[in-house]
Amino acid sequence: MHQKVIIVGGGNAALSGAIECEERGDDVTLFETSTAALRGGNSKYTRDIRYAHEEDEFTAGGYTKDELRKDLLGVSGGFDNPEVAELVIDRSQEMAEWMRKHNITFKKEIRGTLSLSRTNAFFMGGGRVLVDTYYKLIKRLHVKIFYEAPIVSISIANGVVNGITAMIDNREKQFTADRYIFASGGYEANKQWLSKFWGESVKNIKIRGSRYNTGIPLRSLIENGALMCGSEKAGHMVAVDTRSPEFDAGIVSRIDAIPWGIVINKNVERFYDEGEDIWPKRYAIWGRLVAEQDSQLAYAIIDNKSIGKFMPTAYPSIDAYSIDELADNIGLKAQDLSHLISDFNGGIVKKDDDVFNWSNHKLAIPKSHWAVPINTPPYHAYPLSPGLTFTYQGIRINRTGRVVLKDGELENGFAAGEIASGNVLRSGYLAGFGLTIGTTLGRLAGGWEND
């Protein structure tokens, strides 16, 4: 039976759902908040998928479901919704082939991100190409697409969605369908909502993803009794360059220099061990750490030896040939910085030739690895701000993809993508798994399982 389907959202999950519906012959209408040029939500900023697989041509080896499950539990500490998590893990196996069938070209070889070469497959061009490819496909399949069409409200009664109200050409308009798929992302670009947790400091937080992820449909579903899922206040936050735009800097604003130097706040104080040894953790805690400082501002300082040891930065470093000059250039007290750096350099213990084992435990806050002396000019500083990647809070779904309410479930309402990712990852981050959750749950919401 052909259904009328409404899809709210325009990223990977929404598009995967649209493709699934159209291929069964449904009549699909898709509502994207952004302009056509900026479509695709946070999916624009992706570039790879993590999926369980045997040896294949896209990766450097096999990756079992057990390994994937272990990695997921390792970063999140446990599943909020084991049933859905298992489903995503299981169905991830079909994903690469499905994407290829839908015109995505995977890379044969990868460079630079070797730590992921076995677990993740990278596609040509990254997320913008992914979403553009899918948009072209669904246009050919005659999906009706509204751009600049934010959802204002969702009408729900007795466990049934009765319709949505969208802004079309600045006028509210009602739409109804047989099936509704909510794939509209989190609320990371909604600074008013974020201020509930961050207060005033929210103005200094950079939003790495789409400016259109304001979470209006998410809030509407919660107000209509949807059960929540995923950590409520937390988000994935990394250290980014202070000079980056407030929204939509994607991957390029992040600063990877931290373990190679020291990080100080405005008062020229270090506040955390820059040399903690586990890479993903180290990367992902720095956003919150910087957010806790005065003005949500910090500086990473390295010397010239370390250039080339970390990913290049989008903005040039602030440079100087002496520590005093560097302090002047970034507006800090020169004397304090000189003291700090000479204390730091003075107490370094080099256990062997491997800089990983160089440390300084004499400081109040030790640096436990990569304690490379800062003594080779020119010196470089990067100003750091907290950069929010995404929020974890979403809504609970069941194994058919339907939204779970406090009393029962939505008969014809489904959720997919970031809005439902809390079912699988309540916190933490696993590279490439956001797209896996989005694609799998999007297809599920689109009726992949005949229910």
Place this chain on the structure above:
Amino acid sequence: MIEGNNSTPEAIRQMSICNACRYCEGYCAVWDAIEFKPVLNKGYISHLANLCHDCRDCFYACPYNDPDHEFKLNIPRVLGQVQVETYYANIRPKSMKFALERPILFTSLSAFIAVILVMVYSSLLFGLNKISTLPMTTIIPVSLFKPATIAIYLYTLVIWSWEALSYWSEINEGKRFTASGVMRGVYDAFFYRNFLGGGTGCKVPGENNKYFRLTAHSLVFFGFIVALISISFYPNIFGYVGITYFLGSLAISIGTVALIYIHITEDRGSRSQKQSSLDYAFTVLLFFAGITGLLIPISTGTNWFNWNFLIHDALIAVVFLIAPFSKFIHPVFRLISLIKYRSDSYRL
């Protein structure tokens, strides 16, 4: 969009953002080469600019190119600008820079003057009415043709080398070519490795014609080589040689028409206008050279054979005479950059 004369700082700004992103890795050599340099400088940007073959794949993959986005990236355009500026900087003799600044005027004027000169000169020599009836070898004797072509080839090679040395000193970073770098670089050029776009082809002229540009360019390139070899058999340009010359000219004609089609239909927003007019001027010149080449066997036996042959020779002479001051610099600079890229990759 007004294009200034020093695009390097803007290219460094844009490409530094790319180097922090690297999502375009796999499209072409630019995205491999950028990974060798954590901090970009002028010489390296010039090198990257000549590795760019303007396929636009990176432009259509870029999440940062919307006019509303603060980054405002437009890599094909800014690299195109820098590429033309490397021609400006390394053209020899330096006084010929004006030819690059006004390519359409310079090219059409050169072609016009050459054609008129040849026609007037031969008319004065043989009489206007006689030209159609005299044997070809009387009007252009082998004793003139051979030394003249060799002189023109040598002239082109000498100036190309002069320019190549200048470009090489701009980008070499004190490093040398390696033997395997030379082999692989030449291989990449001849087999169009970078036009494959990592399996996705070129985004111009359109999604469904991903190897259109590769086909068009290789028709011109290989057609040109076939024709060049064939004409060296002059005056024996009939029979088998006539067939190869015809096929070479046909390939040039079809290829240039295809390139002109791309030029007319493409999205100008992602192109350097300076580069675009350089390309256009030279492509149109090659088109006329190709068409007049095609007409040689077709016109055999007719009384306009000699006229066509004279015009054709004049146009071919112009192609070589202005080669060092036109788009025809690009094979030299591009080959040097491809070899540098390959030499650098295998040094790592």
